[in-house]
Amino acid sequence: MLYQWITKTGLAVLLLSFGLNAAYAKINVFACEPEWAALSRQLGGSAVKVFSATTAQQDPHHIQARPSLIAKVRRADLLVCTGAELEVGWLPLLLRKSGNGKIQSGQAGYFMAANQVALLEKPAVLDRSLGDIHAAGNPHIHFDPHRIQQIANALTQRLMRVDPANRSLYQQNGQQFAQQWQQAIKKWQQKTQTLQGKRVVVSHNSWVYLEQWLGLKKIATLEPKPGIPPSSAYLSKLLTQLKQNPAEMILSATYQNQKPAHWLSKKTSIPVISLSFSPVKNETLIVWFGRIVDQLIGVHL
Amino acid sequence: MNNHQNAIFHQITNFLKTPLALLGVDLKNFQFNKICHFANHPYLCKGLTGEILMRKILLSVAIATTLFNSTFVFANSETEAIKQQLDTLKKDYERRIQTLEVRLLKTEENAKQANSKAQEVQVALKQNNTAQKISSGKNNFNPAISVILDGRYANFDNDPEDYELPGFALGPESGLGEKGFSVGHTEIAISANIDDKFYGKLTTAIAEHEGATEVELEEAFIQTLGLGNGLTVKGGRFLSEIGYLNKQHAHAWDFADAPLIYRGLFGNQLADDGLQISYIAPTDTFLQFGTELLSGNRFPAGGKANGLGAWTAFADIGGDIGIEHSWQLGASHWQANDIKGRQSGGHSHGGTTTETPSFSGDSKINALDFVYKWAPNGNPKNQNFKFQTEYFDRKEMGNVTMLNSGPPVETTSYDGHQKGWYAQTTYKFKPQWQLGLRYDQLDSNNTGSNVNVLKEAGLDNEGHTPKRTSLALDWLPSEFSRVRLQFNKDDSYEKSDNQILLQYTMSLGSHGAHQF
Numbered sequence: 001m002l003y004q005w006i007t008k009t010g011l012a013v014l015l016l017s018f019g020l021n022a023a024y025a026k027i028n029v030f031a032c033e034p035e036w037a038a039l040s041r042q043l044g045g046s047a048v049k050v051f052s053a054t055t056a057q058q059d060p061h062h063i064q065a066r067p068s069l070i071a072k073v074r075r076a077d078l079l080v081c082t083g084a085e086l087e088v089g090w091l092p093l094l095l096r097k098s099g100n101g102k103i104q105s106g107q108a109g110y111f112m113a114a115n116q117v118a119l120l121e122k123p124a125v126l127d128r129s130l131g132d133i134h135a136a137g138n139p140h141i142h143f144d145p146h147r148i149q150q151i152a153n154a155l156t157q158r159l160m161r162v163d164p165a166n167r168s169l170y171q172q173n174g175q176q177f178a179q180q181w182q183q184a185i186k187k188w189q190q191k192t193q194t195l196q197g198k199r200v201v202v203s204h205n206s207w208v209y210l211e212q213w214l215g216l217k218k219i220a221t222l223e224p225k226p227g228i229p230p231s232s233a234y235l236s237k238l239l240t241q242l243k244q245n246p247a248e249m250i251l252s253a254t255y256q257n258q259k260p261a262h263w264l265s266k267k268t269s270i271p272v273i274s275l276s277f278s279p280v281k282n283e284t285l286i287v288w289f290g291r292i293v294d295q296l297i298g299v300h301l
Numbered sequence: 302m303n304n305h306q307n308a309i310f311h312q313i314t315n316f317l318k319t320p321l322a323l324l325g326v327d328l329k330n331f332q333f334n335k336i337c338h339f340a341n342h343p344y345l346c347k348g349l350t351g352e353i354l355m356r357k358i359l360l361s362v363a364i365a366t367t368l369f370n371s372t373f374v375f376a377n378s379e380t381e382a383i384k385q386q387l388d389t390l391k392k393d394y395e396r397r398i399q400t401l402e403v404r405l406l407k408t409e410e411n412a413k414q415a416n417s418k419a420q421e422v423q424v425a426l427k428q429n430n431t432a433q434k435i436s437s438g439k440n441n442f443n444p445a446i447s448v449i450l451d452g453r454y455a456n457f458d459n460d461p462e463d464y465e466l467p468g469f470a471l472g473p474e475s476g477l478g479e480k481g482f483s484v485g486h487t488e489i490a491i492s493a494n495i496d497d498k499f500y501g502k503l504t505t506a507i508a509e510h511e512g513a514t515e516v517e518l519e520e521a522f523i524q525t526l527g528l529g530n531g532l533t534v535k536g537g538r539f540l541s542e543i544g545y546l547n548k549q550h551a552h553a554w555d556f557a558d559a560p561l562i563y564r565g566l567f568g569n570q571l572a573d574d575g576l577q578i579s580y581i582a583p584t585d586t587f588l589q590f591g592t593e594l595l596s597g598n599r600f601p602a603g604g605k606a607n608g609l610g611a612w613t614a615f616a617d618i619g620g621d622i623g624i625e626h627s628w629q630l631g632a633s634h635w636q637a638n639d640i641k642g643r644q645s646g647g648h649s650h651g652g653t654t655t656e657t658p659s660f661s662g663d664s665k666i667n668a669l670d671f672v673y674k675w676a677p678n679g680n681p682k683n684q685n686f687k688f689q690t691e692y693f694d695r696k697e698m699g700n701v702t703m704l705n706s707g708p709p710v711e712t713t714s715y716d717g718h719q720k721g722w723y724a725q726t727t728y729k730f731k732p733q734w735q736l737g738l739r740y741d742q743l744d745s746n747n748t749g750s751n752v753n754v755l756k757e758a759g760l761d762n763e764g765h766t767p768k769r770t771s772l773a774l775d776w777l778p779s780e781f782s783r784v785r786l787q788f789n790k791d792d793s794y795e796k797s798d799n800q801i802l803l804q805y806t807m808s809l810g811s812h813g814a815h816q817f
Contacts, residue, residue, distance in 0.1 A: 058678060068619065071581065096524065098531070099529065099581055227780070229733065
């Protein structure tokens with residue numbers, strides 16, 4: 001009798017806890033890069049729990065499919081990544097190992113930012129002698145605020161599809177983000193008018209979208225080919241080129257090897273601007289972008 | 302008083318009134334006397350003048366007053382009106398300017414909006430232009446095809462034909478390979494998501510064995526994609542999850558050759574046909590359990606078992622410590638009961654027949670593996686460090702028969718215990734350079750009813766502990782190419798051997814994602 005009672009209550013408690021869990025369960029978002037983690041946090045608000053697979057200090061091309069990442073993908077409800085082959089060295093493996101049906105390619109939980117916008121620099125020829133190029137185009141789209149807006153719109157829609165219970169919340173967050181973001185864009189555009197036509201040297205070809213948005217002119221790349229570190233012969237060739245045809249700044253991402261950039265800066269006295277390639281921990285997109293803009297114009301004060 | 306004169310005067314004053322008023326001339330100074338003089342009548346004139354004077358004063362006062370009064374009234378009302386008019390004008394213009402300013406601001410705003418709209422449209426247009434190209438880009442790589450080219454130059458102090466591992470009966474492909482130039486395993490791998498439920502992969506290796514080019518089926522499996530609840534099922538021929546290194550392709554290894562224990566137990570690598578089920582627990586720490594049901598047709602089972610010839614069980618736990626450190630610990634077990642006639646490398650006694658040892662019985666392997674990786678800022682591309690170690694322990698019970706021996710056929714009961722471990726570190730000190738150091742050691746304690754047969758089968762350790770030290774320097778021009786120089790001091794058997802290997806491994810085609 002007592003035994004039966006215990007079993008029944010136990011079952012009831014168990015069922016109740018499952019029910020409660022379901023009611024309060026947050027959507028688990030696995031973001032491949034910090035920028036998408038920041039965007040997901042802003043659009044998802046209290047309804048999502050966001051994990052960023054990488055930090056601003058990591059090169060998203062070269063991440064290992066670590067056990068910890070497999071464990072995170074296993075429990076994800078939504079994957080928010082760049083796509084366009086940026087994560088090709090690790091994400092497919094995580095997906096295959098995860099045993100998670102929700103986030104496989106083609107499912108609602110599989111969101112690739114690059115599929116929502118137009119990509120620049122789609123190569124006409126796919127030849128590895130040209131370096132580590134991406135067949136779909138340049139994947140570093142998060143440096144164009146207009147594209148960010150397009151992605152935010154698509155992600156809002158996707159969140160509404162993945163978690164229909166919180167539709168109105170996502171819609172509201174989406175509108176709020178759009179409003180703030182548009183205001184911020186106006187402010188940044190005013191601030192950065194002086195940057196139009198400025199000549200820059202970049203370390204990796206990861207700034208195309210920023211160059212396009214701000215009207216910067218890229219005149220040289222520190223990597224002879226994408227993903228190939230510069231040799232000293234290449235650097236000295238670059239040096240003579242820059243002495244005849246100088247640039248106003250050298251752009252480098254904080255995760256990249258800073259040595260070649262600083263070497264060149266020392267030789268040419270062109271300042272190196274080390275930009276945070278992604279938001280740092282828990283930084284919002286607006287704060288991060290504002291930081292980038294301030295760093296860029298800081299040279300010309 | 303003369304009416305006539307009076308009349309005249311009247312007329313004059315009347316006549317003068319307006320012009321005087323207009324000119325504002327003082328009547329006092331007006332010389333009427335002169336007119337009187339004209340008449341030349343002093344009295345008349347005197348009287349007239351007096352009268353005129355009187356009248357003149359009166360008049361002038363009157364005129365002045367009227368004039369004065371009227372001008373005063375006129376001046377006051379006119380300025381007021383002008384002032385008012387000016388005021389209204391001013392107000393009117395101010396209002397107009399304000400509305401104009403507002404309109405100008407609005408126009409500017411509109412222009413800005415139009416500008417940003419135009420930019421958005423531009424972006425959208427470009428998106429439409431490239432949207433199709435993206436999908437075609439994906440199709441270019443479906444299925445993903447990759448080719449691994451592998452070649453080497455080898456120099457050994459000893460004759461590679463003499464190679465042996467005392468205490469271990471070597472399986473196929475366990476030799477050192479050829480001296481001089483040779484092409485290793487050329488791998489062709491084709492893989493793709495078959496549909497939304499399955500992934501498939503085929504890996505073939507083309508290699509030369511004793512003058513004949515052979516195509517080997519290394520892997521041919523299908524695997525479920527997102528079955529749910531952390532479950533994955535794999536079927537076909539695949540590399541077993543036993544140990545750590547076994548599931549990785551040889552081209553991904555950090556040294557040109559397999560650890561000695563892999564050579565001794567598996568003939569370098571264990572692949573078999575069967576089914577693999579793995580489960581990943583829904584925890585923050587990576588926790589994996591799995592099992593494999595295998596045919597047992599391939600070494601080291603090598604039996605002709607019906608149905609289930611071998612099975613494995615494996616468990617892994619792993620995670621990160623901060624951003625820079627990650628680790629994984631694994632335990633695995635392989636078991637084959639009732640192996641029937643596992644043949645290992647034979648040797649001839651100068652005759653035409655080759656005596657080949659054949660084992661029948663039960664075999665169990667337990668393994669432990671541990672991997673630790675470090676990369677500054679979690680960025681392994683520029684710099685990283687890896688430590689990896691594995692331990693294997695095999696116990697076998699049964700008997701060993703020398704095929705083609707006798708008569709009588711040489712046979713012995715067999716109770717084998719073989720174990721071995723290796724530890725290796727690699728340090729990528731520059732983006733294109735990596736240094737590796739490895740140490741191997743084996744041990745065995747095999748007993749049987751006929752020691753001579755054990756000796757002939759290579760299962761007697763001859764009192765020797767096989768060991769090897771390896772040093773490798775890798776040049777990695779890109780993630781697709783590697784040139785390696787490796788040196789081994791190999792004490793696998795009594796006669797120490799110095800080995801130098803210069804190897805290239807290059808990959809063509811699609812990006813291969815490598816396991817942790």
